[in-house]
Amino acid sequence: MYTTDQIRSLIQAGKEKDFYKSYAWQRTAAAARKRQNNECQRCKAKGFYSRCEIVHHIKPLKQRPDLAYDQDNLECLCLDCHNEEHMGKAAEPSGYTNEERW
DSSP: OOOHHHHHHHHHTTOHHHHHHSHHHHHHHHHHHHHTTTBOHHHHHTTOOOBOOEEEESSOTTTOGGGTTOGGGEEEEOHHHHHHHHTTTTOOTTOOOSTTOO
16 A cells, blocks of 8 residues: 555655555455446436546645545546546547546
8 A cells, every 4th residue: 555655745746646556445445336236426416327436636636645545535436427527637639438537
């Protein structure tokens, strides 16, 4: 498991992908999916069902690496809701097209 300082170092080096590939993150994301019934929480709030495709940090990892593994800072989203969340932000030009972006 990466410490907060190690996550900051990864971010500064432009290697946050390493965090998302880590076993600790995979376990954390799996726990979030289970806790949120593998459903997109934004679709659910609107009365719809979509499968969780991405576990999203509510407070961004780059701004709050101390909350990287905090279940209360994680939200299951479908691709459409995740892309909508990142519209106008520093999202990849083609949008996120795969699970967990990486």
